[in-house]
Amino acid sequence: MLDRDGYRPNVGIVLINAHSEVFWGKRVREHSWQFPQGGIKPGESPEAAMYRELLEEVGLLPQHVRILGRTRDWLRYDVPSNWVRREWRGSYKGQKQIWFLLKLVGRDCDVCLRATNHPEFDGWRWNEYWAPIDSVIEFKRDVYERALRELSRFVKGVESREDFLGRQPALHGRGD
Template sequence: MLDGDGFRLNVGMVLMNARGQVFWGQRPRNAGWQFPQGGVDDGESAEQAMFRELREETGLSPEHVRVLGRTQDWVRYHLPRRFRRKPPGCVGQKQKWFLLEVIADDDAIHFDTGTKAEFASFEWVSWWYPVGQVVPFKRDVYRRVLSEMLPIRDAALGHVID
């Protein structure tokens, strides 16, 4: 689903464990690392899309997580031309981001629930690590989202860790 400016509506998820580390997922065939994200279907709210994508990409269900917060505004990024393939006319992503605390054991995470696995593996990394590791065209989004979510993370943990 595209908005009037050609941005695909999308949700992103920062999954955090009890130590304040974040889920960092490796795409299949070593195609890079990123946070879980996915499109919003017609008639679906951002929160509904988030829970559907969470299940499809990580195998986690609503009972495995606690929603801690979300970005106040939509966050946009432009896709480099070489990545613009579908839908036609798409210039980038317009995302709502959610901060989720994983309250299940790591073995609840699995990548075999969708038609095509979005991740091959994952690791728990420090809060700011993904900003320097994600593809360059997503770095500003990751920095903005993690900055906005930082006070929510600190309040949930009861202390500052970074």
């Protein structure tokens, strides 16, 4: 289901623990990491889609989490044409997402990546709040930064993105 501009409605999930670290999932049989996300089915609310995706991808039930906040509006990103299925080329531009910030009130052992027959992730870890921006695939970086910036107001004690970047070691090119 695409909107008239070619964007597929989707939800993104930022799950934090008691230390304000974020859940970071490793895609099955890939070396890429991302936040849980997934499409909104026709007639499904963004919140219902979020709970469905949370169960399908992370194995968590509503009682394992508390909603802290969500983005005010849709955040969009374009998918490079070489990533788009051939049959969708010309009509599909990318995703439009409502992002939810959830706090894990259950335990780490409640996470079950094999809750369905088609797992999305085969590994996971907790990561510093801002770290995913620099390690997610490039075409998602801007939407990750916008989502994390907007949702950071709901997280007590999380440093600013600028402070996080200021304490990261400088990267040097070869020969420096």
